[in-house]
Amino acid sequence: MGKVIAIANQKGGVGKTTTAVNLAACLAHLGKKVLLVDIDPQGNATSGIGIEKGDIDECIYNVLVEDMKAKDVVRPTNIEHLYIIPATIQLAGAEIELVPVVSREILLKNALAPLKEQYDFILIDCPPSLGLLTLNALTAADAVLIPVQCEYYALEGLSQLLNTIRLVQKHLNTNLKLEGVVLTMLDARTNLGLQVIQEVKKYFREKVYETIIPRNVRLSEAPSHGKPIILYDVRSKGAEVYLELAKEVLARG
Numbered sequence: 001m002g003k004v005i006a007i008a009n010q011k012g013g014v015g016k017t018t019t020a021v022n023l024a025a026c027l028a029h030l031g032k033k034v035l036l037v038d039i040d041p042q043g044n045a046t047s048g049i050g051i052e053k054g055d056i057d058e059c060i061y062n063v064l065v066e067d068m069k070a071k072d073v074v075r076p077t078n079i080e081h082l083y084i085i086p087a088t089i090q091l092a093g094a095e096i097e098l099v100p101v102v103s104r105e106i107l108l109k110n111a112l113a114p115l116k117e118q119y120d121f122i123l124i125d126c127p128p129s130l131g132l133l134t135l136n137a138l139t140a141a142d143a144v145l146i147p148v149q150c151e152y153y154a155l156e157g158l159s160q161l162l163n164t165i166r167l168v169q170k171h172l173n174t175n176l177k178l179e180g181v182v183l184t185m186l187d188a189r190t191n192l193g194l195q196v197i198q199e200v201k202k203y204f205r206e207k208v209y210e211t212i213i214p215r216n217v218r219l220s221e222a223p224s225h226g227k228p229i230i231l232y233d234v235r236s237k238g239a240e241v242y243l244e245l246a247k248e249v250l251a252r253g
């Protein structure tokens with residue numbers, strides 16, 4: 001039975017998509033069968049994995065809003081063992097269109113249920129909000145992985161996220177666990193980054209991964225080439241750290 005991990009933080013630009021794409025690719029590289037699910041209308045995970053917008057007929061929108069089977073929307077990627085359910089801007093309408101739908105928080109869970117046993121991991125890249133799409137991800141997930149950017153306001157907004165997680169645990173998904181917290185975009189030249197690491201570790205303790213993702217230009221270039229870092233530049237620091245993170249995720253089981 002595959003493990004479903006939602007990669008979530010309502011704060012924008014903290015490294016959710018970079019982590020989703022590269023962790024998925026690294027887990028696949030390590031021999032796991034992985035499905036990446038893009039539920040962000042921005043579609044950054046979709047384009048980051050090399051799928052052109054014009055190439056997409058059906059996406060996660062058709063699954064959530066039109067009841068299409070998830071397996072019919074799954075596509076292969078340039079990485080062996082890695083598959084994706086893409087998202088397009090059409091998904092932006094879903095938050096509103098689903099308002100009158102009964103059980104609208106469990107649509108993704110139901111859609112992914114038949115796929116769970118076909119994959120070792122299903123990673124969900126969430127949008128930067130705590131709206132219905134993120135709720136669907138948290139309800140579908142076994143665990144949530146939170147990227148936290150190493151910057152001054154790192155912890156700000158996290159209590160809101162943790163509160164939402166608690167509400168989901170209470171009402172929608174009693175099994176939801178905190179998978180881990182990954183610190184991203186560390187600039188090792190500043191003391192600030194190191195202070196933030198201490199602060200986040202004090203709060204989340206052993207939940208914080210040993211692997212810390214530094215700022216790395218190659219990581220920021222890779223999406224414009226439609227490639228995860230291990231395809232774009234396997235010798236970069238970015239590739240090294242995301243492989244380490246994947247091994248830690250595997251070790252945590």
Ligand SMILES: Nc1ncnc2c1ncn2[C@@H]1O[C@H](COP(=O)(O)OP(=O)(O)OP(=O)(O)O)[C@@H](O)[C@H]1O
Nearest residue numbers: 012013014015016017018128185214215216219220
């Ligand atoms: N470790 C890193 N080093 C350098 N650039 C990075 C790194 N991680 C992410 N970036 C860049 O920072 C920007 C934001 O990252 P990303 O898109 O992963 O964040 P996000 O949380 O998914 O954003 P959003 O909330 O908009 O979905 C992107 O341009 C990305 O390429």
Ligand SMILES: [Mg+2]
Nearest residue numbers: 016017040044
């Ligand atoms: Mg994103």
